[in-house]
Amino acid sequence: MEKKKIKQLVLTGILCALVLGAASVHSVLFNDSRLIKPTVVSEYVFQINDLPMWIALVLTIVYVLYLAGTVFTAIWQNKPLEKKRTRKIHPLLGLLGFAGFFGFFGFWTYSQAGIISPFFFFIFFGFFGFYFEGKLSDTLKDELYEENERKAELKAYKIGFVLLFLAIWAIARGMLSWNLEWCAIFMLSSMSLIYGIVLFLSKYFLYRFETEA
Structure with a gap:
C-alpha cells in the first residue's frame, strides 16, 4: 500500500475519532448522555439532539468498513499473479x-x-x-x-x-x-x-x- 494512501487512512481515522469524541462530549453536556449510557432499544425514541451521535456512529462504521476493504484489497493485490x-x-x-x-x-x-x-x-x-x-x-x-x-x-x-x-x-x-x-x-x-x-x-x-x- 502506498504511503500516501496510508496517510489518508490515518488522517481519516483521526477525523472520525475527533467527530465521535465531539459527539460524545455534546451528548454528555447537552443531551443527558443519550446513546452513551446503556440504552434499552425497545424504549428508545429518536430526538433531534441525538443526531450528532448518530452521524458520528454512521461515519465510524463507514470508515471501519472502508478500512477493512482497503486492507483486504491491498493484501489481495500484493499476491503474486x-x-x-x-x-x-x-x-x-x-x-x-x-x-x-x-x-x-x-x-x-x-x-x-x-x-x-x-x-x-x-x-x-x-x-x-x-x-x-x-x-x-x-x-x-x-x-x-x-x-x-x-x-x-x-x-x-x-x-x-x-x-x-x-x-x-x-x-x-x-x-x-x-x-x-x-x-x-x-x-x-x-x-x-x-x-x-x-x-x-x-x-x-x-x-x-x-x-x-
Whole structure:
C-alpha cells in the first residue's frame, strides 16, 4: 500500500475519532448522555439532539468498513499473479446472486422472532457480478485491463457513496425515527444492498470497458 494512501487512512481515522469524541462530549453536556449510557432499544425514541451521535456512529462504521476493504484489497493485490491473467471462473457462478433474495425473508423472521440477520443476505446480489467476471475469465491483465479495472472500481464506489449518502440523509431527516428497530433494519438492509451493488457494478463496468475498448 502506498504511503500516501496510508496517510489518508490515518488522517481519516483521526477525523472520525475527533467527530465521535465531539459527539460524545455534546451528548454528555447537552443531551443527558443519550446513546452513551446503556440504552434499552425497545424504549428508545429518536430526538433531534441525538443526531450528532448518530452521524458520528454512521461515519465510524463507514470508515471501519472502508478500512477493512482497503486492507483486504491491498493484501489481495500484493499476491503474486501467475502470468498476469484473470482467474478462471464460469459465468454461471453469477447465479449465486439469487441468494440475495433471501434477504426479503428478514421481514418474516423479524415479525416472527425479532431476527434481522437475514437482511444481510442483500449483499449476495453482488454475486451477479460473477457473470461478467466469468466473461473475462483467463484474460491477460495488461496495462489497459488494469486501468479499466481501476476506472470500473472508482465508478462503482462513486455510485455506492451516493446511495450511502441518500440513506444517511433519509435517516437524518427523521425517517423511521419513531421506531429504532426499523431504523436499524433500514441501515442494515441499505448498507448490505449498497455493498452488493458496488460489487456488481465494479464487475459490470469492467466488462463494459473491456468489450468497448
